[in-house]
Amino acid sequence: GGMARRCGLVGHIEYTRRSMEGMTVQVSRELWSDVGSTEMVILKLGCNITSLREFTALCRMDSIPLLDYILGAKMSCKKTAQSLSNKESNTTDVDDGDDDDVDPSVKEKLAKKAILSSMGGTSALGKGFSEYASRKFNLSQLGAISSSAQEYGDGGFTLIKGPPGTGKTTTLCALLNALHIRQMNQYFQEVRKLAESYDAVVGKRASLSLSGATKKRPRILVCAPSNAAVDNVILKIMEDGFVDGNGCRYNPSIARIGRGQSASVKDVCLEEKVESYISDAMDLTKLDNTIEGFKAECRRIHSDITKLRQRMNAIRKAVSYPLAKDWEIRIDEDTARVYFINHKEKTTTYEVPPPPEPGQRTFPAEAMPEYKAFVSRVVKMVERYNNISTKLERYSLCRDVSNAVRGGAKCHAMNTIRQQVETHILDSSIHIVTTTLGTAGNRSLEAANKFEVVVIDEAAQSVEPSTLAGLQLGSSHAILVGDPQQLPATIFNVSGKTTKYDRSLFQRLEEAGHDVHLLNTQYRMHPAISDFPRRIFYDGKLLDGPNVKSAEYGNPLKRAIFRKFPAFQAFTV
Secondary structure (H helix, E strand, O other), X not given: OOOOOOOOOOOOOOOOOOOOOOOOOOOOHHHHHHHOOOOOOOOOOOOOHHHHHHHHHHHOHHHOOOHHHHOOOOOOOOOOOOHHHHHHHHHOOOOOOOHHHOOHHHHHHHHHXXXXXXXXXXXXXXXHHHHHHHHHOOHHHHHHHHHHHHOOOOOEEEEEEOOOOOOHHHHHHHHHHHHHHHHHHHHHHHHHHHHHOOOOOOOHXXXXXXXXXXXXXXXXXXXXXXXXXHHHHHHHHHHHOEEOOOOOEEXXXXXXXXXXXXXXXXXXXXXXXXXXXXXXXXXXXXXXXXHHHHHHHHHHHHHHHHHHHHHHHHHHOOOOOOEEOOEEEEEOOOOOOEEEEEOOOOEEEOOOOOOOOOOOOEEOHHHOHHHHHHHHHHHHHHHHHHHHHHHHHHHHHHHHHHHHHHOOOOHHHHHHHHHXXXXXXXXXXXXXXXXXXXXXXXXXXXXXXXXXXXXXXXXXXXXXXXXXXXXXXXXXXXXXXXOOOOOOOOOOOHHHHHOOOOOOHHHHHHHOOOOEEEOOEEOOOOHHHHHHHHHHOOOXXXXXXXXXXXXXXXXXXXXXXXXXXXXXXXXXX
């Protein structure tokens, strides 16, 4: 007997929610007569979404802002691998030029100070972070961090080569820390200018000014070829945190696109954040009360800012010339009347003090302590107003989700609204977004605003089309962190090796002569083990750290064991 005729079809799924809810199969009327009465079996063959995203990135090459750098029309190849740290070391030599008489620790300290100055110094990073970075990182690590932070938004690639044990992940987190601090400082400077300007701080007139200030916030995308590599960076940031300008720890706003492998990153998963908002939106009464509460808070902040601005203007207009250093301008909180204090004579008056004598040290009204305090309060209120306005927009989107569910919207419509919520979160409140390169073509990410900096970890382990998928989401600066001397990208097609498909963008740029910052000190391997890779793979440029040179490195009992049992050496203990 003949076998029953079977009919097969290949389908492509655009949305993956790990559920077959809403899945439909469309069959022509002609074929339905053959298959309609038989059992249907759905079999998952595999996932082609990553390949499609790589192909899409290749097709969009002309729209990638870094195209000239990718094709080699613009390339940073004037410096050597240790250019920055060596350059800074050379510029800090003592006047007599005799390097042999200079304490190496003093030279290193001066070189680190010069590198931090090139990043903007304490004015850009804060004294606390500068001291922390100088204390924690060696010259090569600090040079890589400096190069990454200096080139923020200036365009081009920064290549950081991290051999095993050189602190690559720690350096990566520190450069993210430096980028985050610099941009947050620029953002608050913009908000401070807005607070001191005559323009409205809230309302329609301020919307353009606020949006301009908001663009100064950090927008950093961190990608890696694998979930494990992405989770590793997130866990490092979550465990150690960032260091602010005062030297205190803080946690940056971070989100993870995709579920990841580690349960520890669940708290920063974008999907979890969206589900939380949508679940809250299901209770319409609670949602409406929340929205009304936010609106009332916005009105209160608007009123408080108006009062503070009136006091700031009163102080600014109290006197038309700078006052001598003994005088201070204050304002009565109850009557909003300006008065003057003479600290030298310990007197108070409502009369305007006389102009200062020639040669006397003077201070303008904007330098008065009370004026500065008002500005700081307005800055905080503007920031809070901005955050609440963002939440209002987000909850309005969530209300659309709730209405769609109640109206029996189809799966496609629900996914579209969900994507809008995800994009809004990414654009409004997240400073650092992490994802795999395979997920970089995610619709929510593509719909979001461009990222100022794209950081790709383990960049030497991904093929170039995969890297392009991440670069198309960026603006003009990309940081590639990896090591071509370690494992290359994994490909299964033999022809891919003959066409150099397995070669990473990192490796191609390095071979073309692009500047590479080598992390030149390893702190993991015993010198007897590291000797071979240091000489063969890194041309002797990789050094052993002081910790591995210690006689008791790895085990305090080693010295006693080696003395009694000479046959046991570094390879066996």
